[in-house]
Amino acid sequence: MKHEDYTEMLALAALDALDEGEQRTLDAHLAECADCRAELNALRDAAASLVYAAAPVAPVAPEFRTRILARIKSQAQDAPLASVASSNGAATLPTSSNVRSLDEFAARREARTGTVSRRVAMFGALAASIAVAALLISLALVWQRNNRLQRELARLANTVNQTEQQLAQTRQELANTRADRELLAAPEALTATLAGTKMAERARARLTFDERTGRAMLVAADLPPAPAGFAYQLWFIAEGRPPMPGKVFTTDQTGHAEMHDTVPPEGRHAAVYAVTLEPASGMSAPTGEMYLKSSAS
Amino acid sequence: MAEAAPQTSPDSELLHAIARGDESALAALYDRYHSILLGLLLRILHSRVEAEDVLQEVFLQIWQRAANFDEARGRGFTWMVTLARSRAIDRLRSLQSRQRADDTALRDAPEPVGDASDDAYHAEQREIVRAALEEIPEEQRRALLLAYFEGLTQSEIAARLGQPLGTVKTRMRSGMTKLRDLLGEKMRLG
Numbered sequence: 001m002k003h004e005d006y007t008e009m010l011a012l013a014a015l016d017a018l019d020e021g022e023q024r025t026l027d028a029h030l031a032e033c034a035d036c037r038a039e040l041n042a043l044r045d046a047a048a049s050l051v052y053a054a055a056p057v058a059p060v061a062p063e064f065r066t067r068i069l070a071r072i073k074s075q076a077q078d079a080p081l082a083s084v085a086s087s088n089g090a091a092t093l094p095t096s097s098n099v100r101s102l103d104e105f106a107a108r109r110e111a112r113t114g115t116v117s118r119r120v121a122m123f124g125a126l127a128a129s130i131a132v133a134a135l136l137i138s139l140a141l142v143w144q145r146n147n148r149l150q151r152e153l154a155r156l157a158n159t160v161n162q163t164e165q166q167l168a169q170t171r172q173e174l175a176n177t178r179a180d181r182e183l184l185a186a187p188e189a190l191t192a193t194l195a196g197t198k199m200a201e202r203a204r205a206r207l208t209f210d211e212r213t214g215r216a217m218l219v220a221a222d223l224p225p226a227p228a229g230f231a232y233q234l235w236f237i238a239e240g241r242p243p244m245p246g247k248v249f250t251t252d253q254t255g256h257a258e259m260h261d262t263v264p265p266e267g268r269h270a271a272v273y274a275v276t277l278e279p280a281s282g283m284s285a286p287t288g289e290m291y292l293k294s295s296a297s
Numbered sequence: 298m299a300e301a302a303p304q305t306s307p308d309s310e311l312l313h314a315i316a317r318g319d320e321s322a323l324a325a326l327y328d329r330y331h332s333i334l335l336g337l338l339l340r341i342l343h344s345r346v347e348a349e350d351v352l353q354e355v356f357l358q359i360w361q362r363a364a365n366f367d368e369a370r371g372r373g374f375t376w377m378v379t380l381a382r383s384r385a386i387d388r389l390r391s392l393q394s395r396q397r398a399d400d401t402a403l404r405d406a407p408e409p410v411g412d413a414s415d416d417a418y419h420a421e422q423r424e425i426v427r428a429a430l431e432e433i434p435e436e437q438r439r440a441l442l443l444a445y446f447e448g449l450t451q452s453e454i455a456a457r458l459g460q461p462l463g464t465v466k467t468r469m470r471s472g473m474t475k476l477r478d479l480l481g482e483k484m485r486l487g
Contacts, residue, residue: 011473012466015444016386017451041371046477048378050445051333052419052426054340060331060349068353069324072360077318130395133388140346 001025006036014043176260180217184208192273194292199277200224203255205292207234207263207273214263220275222255223291231280232291234259236267243274248282308373315363323360326377331356333419334381340446341385342392351388355381386448429479437472440465 006029012018013026030037183189190211196203202222209216218234226232234246244267249259267273275292311329314322334355338348358380366376430438443454455465 008466008470011470012444012451014473015441015469017444017449017454017469019450019452037370041375042481043473043477044379045372045375046473046480047445048372048375049422049426049429049476049480050441051337051378051382052423053430053442054336054446056423057332057336057339060335060352064349064353065324065327065331068327068356069320071353071357072320072323075357075360077316077361077364126391126394129391133391133395136350137346140350 001029003033003036006030006033007039010036010040010043013040014047179215180260183210183215183217186210188212190268192294194220194273194275194294196222197290197293199289199291203292205257205275207294209263209268211268214265214268216261216263218249218257218259218261220249220251220255220257220259220292223251223257223275224255225253226250226277226280229280230277230288231282232257232275233278233282233286234261235274235276235286236263237272237274238266239270241266243286245282245284248278248280308377309366309368312359312363312366312368312373312376315360316366323356326359327356330377334378337378337381338385341382341389341448347388347392348385351381351384355384358384382445382448389448425480425483429476432479433472433475437468437475440469441472441476444469 006026009018009022009026013023018026030040188211189208192207194205194207200223203220203224204222205218205220207216207218220232223232231248231250233248235243236246237243244264246263247259247261249257251257273294274286274290276286276290277288278286308326308329311322311326315326331352335348335352338351338355339345342348342351359377362380366373433441440454440458443449443457444451449457451466451469452462454469455462458465
């Protein structure tokens with residue numbers, strides 16, 4: 001065979017597309033011809049670029065990377081072939097490429113031209129690889145299914161949780177409404193009317209409370225919206241004592257507010273009730289302008 | 298030629314580091330190429346499950362065999378891609394024989410192309426290869442892609458296309474030579 005006959009095979013060899021007879025012939029030539037080895041490497045570089053002819057793919061799950069990196073930690077690395085090569089004498093080693101060593105070609109040829117015993121062995125290996133592949137596929141499917149079920153379970157648990165919260169909230173609202181109605185309807189309920197000061201002349205409010213328990217409800221209307229960081233605070237002012245702090249509250253957009261509080265025993269008789277504008281967290285003594293005030297009872 | 302004056306590209310540096318047992322180098326190689334390699338495996342295997350499984354196998358083999366990589370014999374990129382393609386074609390053959398043995402063999406539906414996770418570098422390479430392939434006559438291109446993505450030999454391609462073997466050989470030779478010439482300058486370092 002002429003050198004040109006071999007060079008014609010190189011392009012097909014770069015694609016691993018030679019039939020086995022030709023491949024064997026070329027392998028023998030490559031062992032001796034550095035030019036052809038170099039040419040084959042260049043053609044393999046070009047063939048490898050065909051990887052970019054495959055369509056782009058959807059991204060891989062990040063867990064995949066974690067799993068691979070975890071697995072390599074437990075894997076031993078091969079000893080480099082290079083040391084084997086140099087001990088054998090690298091110059092005579094017929095290496096056509098990095099990946100397809102002659103051993104691999106030989107293995108492939110053997111597989112193609114197998115004897116009966118090889119076929120039996122191959123059948124065993126085939127059955128084993130089928131079993132392994134089937135197992136891997138089943139595992140992957142189970143894993144996918146498990147993931148899907150877990151996501152669904154998490155979603156349902158979340159829904160249940162939200163529903164429970166809504167139910168608790170509704171129950172609380174119902175209890176409050178019932179308590180409010182009882183309070184407003186109770187014959188022993190006391191009521192104080194608060195009028196707007198110069199700060200909010202249209203504002204008005206009514207404080208209703210149970211004389212025995214102090215349980216109270218304040219309903220206010222036409223209060224200007226509190227600036228950011230501020231809120232209204234209720235005060236119980238009894239004669240001869242500093243004003244006792246009540247709770248803070250804000251209004252809705254229309255200036256309406258409802259607030260529940262407990263009037264301290266000292267504030268249930270002969271007291272003045274007032275509302276001032278205070279920092280949103282509330283104060284222990286009034287510092288801001290007064291917006292609502294009851295007349296002394 | 299690569300044999301005379303090997304270029305040290307970042308890919309081969311990564312492979313040398315992997316050969317020294319540097320796990321972060323493998324992670325870097327994974328980050329750079331897993332999506333490109335998965336595209337190749339998916340094109341060969343037509344199954345996302347199989348392709349992801351082989352992808353994992355490929356990175357394990359890169360880890361185990363990086364010491365065998367010799368940059369005097371070619372690019373790191375070529376070494377890695379060739380390894381991936383070999384593993385995928387081996388898997389394809391075992392799936393095909395399983396399919397012959399059992400007609401009910403499982404095969405996933407074709408994977409729809411989702412959000413492509415290409416970075417700018419890969420997008421550029423993809424464009425270079427696309428442009429090069431466009432310059433190669435259709436019948437040559439077809440034979441090349443059959444060999445590369447289906448792992449067919451020249452005789453199998455001739456049978457598939459219903460063409461004389463001599464014609465197929467000539468087409469593949471012309472196509473490969475042209476591809477190498479078109480890509481030669483642009484992808485030398487890739």
